Amino acid sequence: MLPPWTRRYELSTQRPTLADVAAAAGVSVSTASLAFSGAGPIAAATRERVHEAAAQLGYAGPNPLGRQLRRGRSGIVGVVIGDALRRAFRDPVSTQVLDGLVGTLGPLDLGVLLIPSLSDPDSPGVDPLLESAAMDVAVVMWGGGDDDPLLETLRRRGIPTVLVEGQLLPGIGAVGIDDRSGIEQVTRHLVELGHTRIACVTLPLNRDRGEGFIGEPELAGRVWAITRRRLDGMADAGVTPVAVWQTPASLVEHGATAGRALLSGPDRPTAVVCQSDLLASGVVLAARELGLRVPQDVSVAGFDGIELPWLGTDVLTTVVQPLTEKGAAVGHLVRDLLAGAEPDHRELPVTLRVGTTTGPAPS
Amino acid sequence: MLPPWTRRYELSTQRPTLADVAAAAGVSVSTASLAFSGAGPIAAATRERVHEAAAQLGYAGPNPLGRQLRRGRSGIVGVVIGDALRRAFRDPVSTQVLDGLVGTLGPLDLGVLLIPSLSDPDSPGVDPLLESAAMDVAVVMWGGGDDDPLLETLRRRGIPTVLVEGQLLPGIGAVGIDDRSGIEQVTRHLVELGHTRIACVTLPLNRDRGEGFIGEPELAGRVWAITRRRLDGMADAGVTPVAVWQTPASLVEHGATAGRALLSGPDRPTAVVCQSDLLASGVVLAARELGLRVPQDVSVAGFDGIELPWLGTDVLTTVVQPLTEKGAAVGHLVRDLLAGAEPDHRELPVTLRVGTTTGPAPS
């Protein structure tokens, strides 16, 4: 009787497995495994023979699924996008962080699995992928607060998690920036230029994502951590905005809408602090549209430090955050978590960049 | 002696497995499996008991790795980004297609794994993820020609593949649009407006990604399929461009550079056909910068039909392609391939949208 492994080998049709290759090379499965992984002593001639057999059979290397089960690791990092994908992807801030993350994870042989969170407030469930996809670590971008069902699901599944720009939570890694002091700096810059009537354009306050002026009651309510911190930064600089406009997302058009609303009234502010560059660039465009000169008639400041080629020669005054490094920092936390480290958190510095969109307050 | 499965259950510390749950619920592993998958007859009471035991033990559902190995399916679709991620992500064209794809795949319980192709012309190797990540199907966006090592690797691994905007190849699925006739239409539109001096701003010709004017020799050489088709569209309309400018990527700033170069010379064209909207918007910005009126002094047309909020009230004349549907079409091809269908290809229609950036040729 033939040895058992010849069975599948002779049947053909099926994709070859390591056992088939081993049989063809006349070695044991364990030796064949060693020939591919290189983890253990193996004679050069044997390795060669195994590789030849593999080539002969059209064997393209060990099946990742078998390897993953055995190792107990999938090599996959789930990235939960806490916003509609189409929106998140239109924002260079998200994509640059993602780019930095992918760049760091790639060399570690870790893949990035996109997990769109159906952040639909009505829908009760959680994304099926979040619920059941294989991943060794999860990264939550733009993740909600401590009550977010996302985080609860991940905790239940026992998946180590890193939060980007969320709040600090026990047992969860976090990467953020010092946005509060960043906003404080840019606000002080405007105060020093003599501005007193300063308005503010905010990121969404919460998952309702309303658009329009907001007052005390809303500001006192539940507000996403990132938005809150950037609001607090203005207070730190001793400024109470003359108006606060909420946008439903960080996009140019929402900034433009905000700009039209804020700048067309009678008591228009002399400066606008925006919580993102995309929003700020929209405000600049709206100002130009209204025939206002920037910065002579109105100063505009942003946050992020991304490229805005459509502003032409103007350079936005903004708070620059290291986006790619942020992604890399997330990657490093992920690496450490996989190595068994305790969840850590890391805060990156920001710097004020004074451009051409802010100037002395008009007299 | 206790039945074998109590072993791990009593040792604790380890994560519980289906066997632990089965033991705790007093049923066999197979029954416990049925209780979770619902594939097979099972008494409601039994299911209930199993789920209770699972809750008790903190078992969060079947381990995906075990399931995947058994099923021989990973539930993962690898998306190979044929360009630097940071660049691809800055282009709404890619991200909208990706959005449509993810939206279609999600409900099918398929996840999207991002695979950055290190398209470095010098680097000899292929991305390790491409080489060894688990995936049931691969989608190649912006994939190169038939000689691309990407495709060769996928073929060798036996992974069914769908190509987006590539060329038709045997054994490989493909989704594209009728861009050749789209460009023809928009070119004819300009001809009808009386333009004779028409310039062209192209996408990269090949992986060299040069920037600047190009002449006959380069145009006759090896050119990426998509760029070639869009060049041919102009010829179909009977137009030979007075100048052709190659850009290294579809980004606003490269369009602006092209615009400055094309529009500042003495014999400037009266119209510019751009192979993407991002490029076209850059040309419009450059024209404004140079004090030229659009469309009175120069007409500008694009391709894609994406939103360009920074153009203000201007609406770009362009060829609109259904980006989200394109992603969905890819998703459907993927679904069909997984169901065992032969690789198919699908071409989506485009439509000319006449906006405010094209007008009669100046006399």
Place this chain on the structure above:
DNA sequence: TGGCAGGGTCGAATCGATTCGATCCACACG
């Protein structure tokens, strides 16, 4: 009352690799 149908459960094989411990052999050293 006997037989048959079928719902419910179970045991065991299986997916494809990795890895631990044992074995074997050649060579060097005492």
Place this chain on the structure above:
DNA sequence: CGTGTGGATCGAATCGATTCGACCCTGCCA
């Protein structure tokens, strides 16, 4: 010449589920 050493190889257990076929028992029908 016996023995120790270590490189190379092998066998078998293992990762955690799914699924096929067998089995049991109940209830219905003849």
